[in-house]
Each structure stands twice: as structure tokens, then as C-alpha cells.
Amino acid sequence: MGETLFTNVSVIDGTGAKPFDGTVLVNGNQIAAVSRGDAIDAGDAHVVDGGGATLMPGLTDAHAHLSFLDSATLGDINSQSAERHILETAKNARKMLDHGFTSMFSGSSARDNLEVALRDAINAGDIPGPRLKAATRQMTVTGGFGDIGQDDAYSLVLDGPDAFRDACRAAARAGVDTFKIVPSAPGSGPDPLAEDTAMTDDEVAAVCAVARQRNRMVAAHARSAEAVKMCVRNGVQVIYHATLSDDEAKDMLEAERDRVFVAPAMGLPYGRLTEGEKYGVSTDDFTRARAEKEIETVSATMADLRKRGIRVLPGGDYGFKWNPHGRNARDLQMFVELFGFSPLEAIQAATQAGGELMGEPGRLGVITQGAFADLLLVDGDPSKDIAILQDPDRFLAIMKDGAFHKEPADNLAGQRVAAE
Ligand SMILES: [Zn+2]
Known part of the structure; x- marks a missing residue:
């Protein structure tokens, strides 16, 4: 050069x-x-x-799933053979570069060692792709979000701090950069946004303790206010969604704003409403109401977090049929149109703040x-x-x-x- x-x-x-x-x-x-x-x-x-x-x-995407193959359902994510899965994931890595994304922070790998192998192949110059922070499978609890009752699924189902600790240690040995956990889960009842907190404090603490010892990051799917607080309290650095953050949760995020990153990851609800038809996805009334309310609530939350000087980053769960890889930069438009960012602020979130998230x-x-x-x-x-x-x-x-x-x-x- x-x-x-x-x-x-x-x-x-x-x-x-x-x-x-x-x-x-x-x-x-x-x-x-x-x-x-x-x-x-x-x-x-x-x-x-x-x-x-x-x-x-x-650009940096703060919530990427390179090994999600534009799936129609969660059950589809690992429906390909492992061999096909690896090749398709490599194709997605190249696609990210084609679309201007030179860094991806993973929001979970569909298979345990897939992203580690991908990252290493990219870094060795064997295949084209972005800088990648490689993640674990998402770690959830029995009955939690992502527990779809299948063997070899895209989630790892664990219960109790010992099980989380073991899984994190094994993942550190395998070479991941970031542990992904799922502290919150959809609730029941008439409110389409109702969300439970599914992991316990000692489970989150166990993950964070291993992360500190082994110099890894922790990223969390946290939609309930309590899940956000549990994450901040225990040292999770990357909070996804943060949908139902109350004032106390926002205050806690603000107090730790030099340490934490928030990524609303609204690609799924936004994509469903704006581009679902284009991709042949039908949406029932409940799902539509949920998506609309999610966008409204998250928009208000992110506008508030922006004012508080908390780093909010683009990255939107791309890798589903109605929210396919390659559309990632649509997140920046959402930041401008829905969260009150100026275009330069949205670019800053995807570049300067992205570099901070990537550890540089x-x-x-x-x-x-x-x-x-x-x-x-x-x-x-x-x-x-x-x-x-x-x-x-x-x-x-x-x-x-x-x-x-x-x-x-x-x-x-x-x-x-x-x-x-
Ligand atoms: Zn995700």
C-alpha cells in the first residue's frame, strides 16, 4: 500500500x-x-x-446479525445446513462493505463459532468484510425471548448464574469479543408493548463478571425499564432497544454515559410497517399496533436520551425478510426523521461513536x-x-x-x- x-x-x-x-x-x-x-x-x-x-x-452498525439470512421467522434462522450458513454469512459480510459499513458490532451470532471464524478470515484478508466484533449466540433463559424450543437454535437457553458463567467462559475461550444476553421478554396482556424482565440480577452479574475478567463486552436485549436498570447496575456496556426506559432508567444511563451505548434497533418494526409489503410480509392487526406503538415509544425515548448526551447508535437488527441486509443505512434516516438528530449528528453516531463502540x-x-x-x-x-x-x-x-x-x-x- x-x-x-x-x-x-x-x-x-x-x-x-x-x-x-x-x-x-x-x-x-x-x-x-x-x-x-x-x-x-x-x-x-x-x-x-x-x-x-x-x-x-x-459507517458502523451497532446491532448486526451477519449470520441471520434474511429469515422470515426466528425458527428459520438456523434452518440451513451449517455449510450453507457459513457461505451465506460470508456473502453478507461482503454486502456490508458494498453498502458503506466498514465496522459491525454483532448483536449475536446464529451459531457459536461462526462469527469468530468470519472475523478471523476477514482480518487475515481471506475474504472481504467489515471490521467485526464477534458475538456469542444470544443467551436467554427458559421461556425467555428467543427460547423457541428447538435444538441447535439461534439462542442458547441457560438458567442460573453458574450456567451463564460457564457459557461465557467457554465463549471467551472460543475467542468472541462480546457476550449477548436477553434480560427482557415479551409480557402478556392487552398492552402490545408489555415486557417482562426474565433474567435475574445474579445471572446478569455473572455474565458481567466474566466479561470484566476476560476483557469482553456485554450487549443486552433490554426493553423493560427494569432490564435496562439491571444492565446499567451490573456493567453492561451496550443496551439494545431500551424501549420502556422510565426516568430512573434514563437517569442511570445518563450517569454512565461515558461507558454505555444505546442502540434502539428499530429496523424490525419500522421495516415491517414501511417495507413489509414490498417483501411479501403480511402483518396482523396486533403486530401492526405493536410496531406502531414501538416506533412511537422508542422515538420519544431516543429523543430524550439524545438530549441527555447519551450515545445512541444506529444498528437495526437487519437480517430478516422484511428488514434485509443492505438496508442498514436506513437507520440514519430514522435518527433524523424520528429522533430529532440533525443529519451530521446521525453521521456522528454512525462514525465517531461507532469507533468508540468498536474499542478504537x-x-x-x-x-x-x-x-x-x-x-x-x-x-x-x-x-x-x-x-x-x-x-x-x-x-x-x-x-x-x-x-x-x-x-x-x-x-x-x-x-x-x-x-x-
Ligand atoms: Zn438483534
Whole structure:
């Protein structure tokens, strides 16, 4: 890898700062220099004249399931042979890069060692894919969410702190980066959003204790207020959904805002309502009411968390029939249209905050000297129209770790469709 100089680009640096016209030099896998205007000498570098296009950091998805194969039901997730499953998962990894996602934090693997193997193959350069934080299967309790009564299912059903501790130790031995737990479960009754808390405090504590000892992350499906509190209390770093957070839960999240991340993961209810028909999915009245209420409640919760300075990240459970892989950047549009984020704030959540989630604060998800060169050259200005990030044809170039996944054309200016 030699040097690449991006000239004539509008830089969105990922910090939330306004775009500026500038020049960015990449050397090896790092950003060597960033300048306003054209103050960097090209020297021997390969020059990419962006023709006014936007240069921004690659995106992070905070709740990914690369091994969910756009399934119609939870029971379908592991219905393929293991051999087919692995190949399809590798295909999804490549698809993420094609769509501008250079980092994925997993919200669970469908099989125990699948994501570890995938991550290692990507890091070895054997197959294309994003940086990946590899997860366990989701760990739930008997009768909890994800206990679908099948052997070899996508969830691991455990009861009691000893069982959780054993599973986490085995997962650490196998090389996972993150433990996924499911402390809350759908409740019963007329309220479509009713949610129980299914795991006990000592079970969550056991998982967090192993995570601390072995330097792993813990991510949790936590929709009830009590599940959110249980997670914050015990040291879970990544809270998914947080739907029914009450004031006490929000206060606890705010007090730990330098440590915790929240990802609402609304792709499933939002996708069902807005794109379900397109994918041939029918929705009964109860499910529709539940999805509508979920969107309304989560939107209000996330708007509040944003105001409190809590890191809220895109990442939306993509990998289901009506919420397929590749649509991931739709989450950023939801942040703008439903949660009150500006487009630059939504980009910051998916880039700078994403880099923090991936364990590389200040080095991933930002365009600054010394950061990893994960870069997107975008035809158009996503700070004006966040939706363009959903169109892979808008990516004129995609770079991960200093290497082009998508090479820029020789005559970029002639290729651009966005007239500004
Ligand atoms: Zn999920």
C-alpha cells in the first residue's frame, strides 16, 4: 500500500463538525494528513480527484446479525445446513462493505463459532468484510425471548448464574469479543408493548463478571425499564432497544454515559410497517399496533436520551425478510426523521461513536491524522440528504484499512450524478 491523496473533496470528519473543502492523505492503513483547501503536496501519491464529492468515515452498525439470512421467522434462522450458513454469512459480510459499513458490532451470532471464524478470515484478508466484533449466540433463559424450543437454535437457553458463567467462559475461550444476553421478554396482556424482565440480577452479574475478567463486552436485549436498570447496575456496556426506559432508567444511563451505548434497533418494526409489503410480509392487526406503538415509544425515548448526551447508535437488527441486509443505512434516516438528530449528528453516531463502540476511540470513525483509513467517497452531500447513504451506487469509492474495497473510477467527475 502506497500513498493515496484525496483532493477536491468536501470532508465530513465524523465529529459532528460542518463539512469543509479539503485534502486527505492516506499512507498505509492510516490517515497521514488532513488539510483545509489543497495544502498537501501530492508527491508520489496516487491522486483521487473527488470532483467535489463528500469524503467521510466508513459507517458502523451497532446491532448486526451477519449470520441471520434474511429469515422470515426466528425458527428459520438456523434452518440451513451449517455449510450453507457459513457461505451465506460470508456473502453478507461482503454486502456490508458494498453498502458503506466498514465496522459491525454483532448483536449475536446464529451459531457459536461462526462469527469468530468470519472475523478471523476477514482480518487475515481471506475474504472481504467489515471490521467485526464477534458475538456469542444470544443467551436467554427458559421461556425467555428467543427460547423457541428447538435444538441447535439461534439462542442458547441457560438458567442460573453458574450456567451463564460457564457459557461465557467457554465463549471467551472460543475467542468472541462480546457476550449477548436477553434480560427482557415479551409480557402478556392487552398492552402490545408489555415486557417482562426474565433474567435475574445474579445471572446478569455473572455474565458481567466474566466479561470484566476476560476483557469482553456485554450487549443486552433490554426493553423493560427494569432490564435496562439491571444492565446499567451490573456493567453492561451496550443496551439494545431500551424501549420502556422510565426516568430512573434514563437517569442511570445518563450517569454512565461515558461507558454505555444505546442502540434502539428499530429496523424490525419500522421495516415491517414501511417495507413489509414490498417483501411479501403480511402483518396482523396486533403486530401492526405493536410496531406502531414501538416506533412511537422508542422515538420519544431516543429523543430524550439524545438530549441527555447519551450515545445512541444506529444498528437495526437487519437480517430478516422484511428488514434485509443492505438496508442498514436506513437507520440514519430514522435518527433524523424520528429522533430529532440533525443529519451530521446521525453521521456522528454512525462514525465517531461507532469507533468508540468498536474499542478504537479517536482512531476509528473519524477523519483525523493517525486514524484508520476507513473512508467513503460519496456522490452528493449526506449532511443535506441523509437518505443517499442507502444507495450503494452513490459510493464512488470505499476504503477499509487503507485498501480500496471499491476503487474510484479514473474520471470521477464525469461519473457523478449529484449536480450541486
Ligand atoms: Zn438483534
